[in-house]
Amino acid sequence: MEDILDGLNDAQREAVTTTEGYVRVVAGAGSGKTRALTRRFAYLVNDLGIMPGNILCATFTNKAAQEMRRRIRELTGDRDTGYVNTFHGLCVGILQEDGHSLGYPRNMLVLDNSDIDQMLAGIYEERDLTLRQMTFSQARDMIEMRKCITEPDYYLDMVTLPVEELKKAYDAASKPDDIIFRGYLYQERRCFGVDYNDLIFLTLYMFRRFPEIRLKWQKRLEYVMVDEFQDIDGPQHELMTQLCGYHRNLFVVGDPDQTIYTWRGADVRFLMDFPQDFPGTRTVMMTTNYRSTPQILDVANSLISKNRHRIAKDLVPVLPDGAPVTWNHAKDADSEAAQIAASIGALHGSGAAFRDIAVLYRAHYVTRAVEEALRNAKIPYVIYSGVQFFDRAEVKDALAYLRLVAEHDDLSFERVVNRPKRNMGRKRMAFLRAYADSHGCTLFEALERTVDDAVFKGTKARPFLSMVENMSLEYAHRPVSEALAAVLDASGYEDMLRTEGSQDRLDNLAELKQSAYDWEVDSGEETTMEDYLSHVALFSNQDTADSGDKVRLMTVHAAKGLEFAHVFLCGMNEGIFPSRKIRTAEQMEEERRLAFVAMTRARLGLHISEAEGFTSPDSSVRYPSRFLLDVRPGLLQFENRPDDTLLARTRDHIRLTQRWTESSSASFAVGDRVAHPVFGPGTVTEIDTQAGAYVIAFDDMPTPRAIAFRVKLQRADG
C-alpha cells in the first residue's frame, strides 16, 4: 500500500494531517480537493487507527460518493468505507436506525418524483382536479415550497397526528393547493413514505426531540467531512453542525467560484462565514491546478475575474502548455453541431478515446442538433440525465415489484397489479380501494381477503397474489439481484416486454439487474432488500451511465466534479448561456460561475462554440454569449470569427441588459418598511429572487403586490 502522504503538495498535506478541530479548505477548481478528502479519510484510518465506521464524509451526489468510496477502498484496502454518503443517504441510514422513535418503520419508503406523481394522480382522480389546474411538476414545486418555506413545521403533523386526522384535514381541504398538499401528506404518512425534504427535516426534528439519539450519532461520528461545501443549504448546514457537536471535528472543502445551486437554496455564506460560525477554524488555501493546461486556466481565470462578489484567487497551472482554447462561430445551430462532430472525429482519429470527450451545454434542448450530427457521423455517444434511468417506466415497474414483495405497500400494488394485464381495471381497483378504506387495511390485504369474491372472476388476481406471497416468503434469503430477476420472470413482466418486442426496455432491465449486483458488491457487508430499496430512490442515472467508449453529453450542472481530456462547450449564446431566465445581477454571477465550472472540466482541450440564428420561443436574434467577451482578448483563438457588425450589436445588447440586471438586485430584506413612489408605505413580506421582485403589503392596499427590484423604493421608518 502506498504512503498516504505521497504525491501531495504542502497545502494538501496540511489538509490531510490537520485532523482535529475545525478546518476549512478553500480550493480552486482542479486543485485536488477530492484527492485531499480521500487521502484524509485513509490517513485517519491507516495512520491514526480511526475506525471507518466513525467517519462521516458527506458528498453532493451519489456519483461523488461512489467515486470516493472506490478511491478510499484502494487506499485503505478495507471494504468498510464508513459513512461516505450524500446528505439524503446519510439521513436514510439515520432514520432506518432510529426512525422508530418517530413511529416510522425501518423499511420506510423513500419517494422519488415518479412515486410522488403516482400519489398525485390518485389525489387528482379522487378530488376531480385536472392537470390544467396544476401540472404534477408545479404541484411538486408547490409542495416543496410549502414544506421548506411557508409551512416549515409541516412534519409535526406527520409525526404527531394519527393517520385518520391527516385524512380529515385532506377531506376538509377545499382549495386545490390545500387539497394537493394535505392529500400528499396523508398519502405519505399512509405508506410511511418520505421525500427528500422529509429526510432532512425528520432527522433534524428527531435530534431535537430525542437528545439521546443525537448524542449517540454525535459520539459515533468522530470526524465529519463535507465536500462541495459552497453548495450546502440551511438544513444540511444545521445537520452537519449538530453532528460534529460532540467531538468538534469538522472539515469542509469548497470553492466559492463553483457555487451553482443558489436556486435550490445553497448559500455560499456558510463557507465564507465558517470561521465566525466555528471559532478557532484553520483555513487552508489550495490554488495549484493539476487538471488543466495554462491556456484553459487563463481563459477560466479571466472569465471569473469579472464577477464582483468573490474572493480574488487565480488558479496556477502545473501542466505544460497545450493547444489554444478555440471559439468557433457558426452560421446556424446545425453547422455548429456538424463542426463539433467533425472535430470529435478528428480527435478520435488522432488517438483520443471517445469516453475522454464531453459535450457540455447549459440546457438539454440544445442537444437535438448535436445528437443528429453525431449520429450522422456515426460517433457513439451517451446522454447523462435527460430521462433519468431510474425514472423510466420499466425500471420503476421492476422496483415496484420488488417493493411489493418486500412491503406489500399500496403504491407498488397500484403500479403493477395490472402490468402485465390481469384484467384488474378501474372498477375492480375502486372495489379494492373502498374495501381497504373501510377496513383500514392495505390494498394487498384487501385482495387477500376478497380474492374469491365474484368481482374477481375472470381476472388473474389469484396467480398474482400467490406469486407475491411466495416471493415474500423467500426473498430475504436471496441477494437482491436474484430476487429481482426472479420476480421479473415470475410476474410475466419480462415476457410481456418480449411479446411487445421492446428490446430497449429489456436492455434497461438487464442494466438494472447489473446495477443491483454492483450495489451488492459495492456495499460489501450483508445488505438487505430494504437497504437497497431505500437507497435506490436516491440514485440518478449518472450512477449507471458509465457505459463504454462513448462521447459524453451532459449539462454543466451534471458535469460538476468531473473532468475530461477534451470539452466541447456548445450553445454559448445570449439567451442560452447565460440563460434567458436571468433577471438579477446575482443570478448573472451564478451563471458566470457555471460557465467557469464548464471550462474547468477540461484537461487538455477546450472548444467553445456558438451559432447565429434565432432563439426560441421569442425568436430573438442570437448573439454570442457575454461570457466569451468577458475573456481577455487574444486568449481565445477563432476558428470562424463572427463579423464586426455582429460583435458590435452583441456589445450593445449586453450593455442594455446589464443596465437592467444591475438595477435588479434586492436592496431590502423581508420585514423592511419601504415607500413606493405611487403606492406609498408598505412592508416587504417576501423576496422572489427568481422573478427579481419583492412582495410588498402596502398599508393602503387590500392585497399585496409583486414589485420589481428595479423600481426605486425609499426606506421608510418603522
Ligand SMILES: Nc1ncnc2c1ncn2[C@@H]1O[C@H](COP(=O)(O)OP(=O)(O)OP(=O)(O)O)[C@@H](O)[C@H]1O
Ligand atoms: N498533488 C497532486 N499531484 C498531481 N496531480 C494531482 C495532485 N492533486 C490532484 N491531482 C490531479 O488533479 C486533478 C484534479 O483533482 P481533483 O479531482 O481532486 O480536483 P478537485 O479540486 O476535486 O476539482 P473540481 O473542484 O474542479 O471538481 C485530478 O486529475 C488529480 O488526479
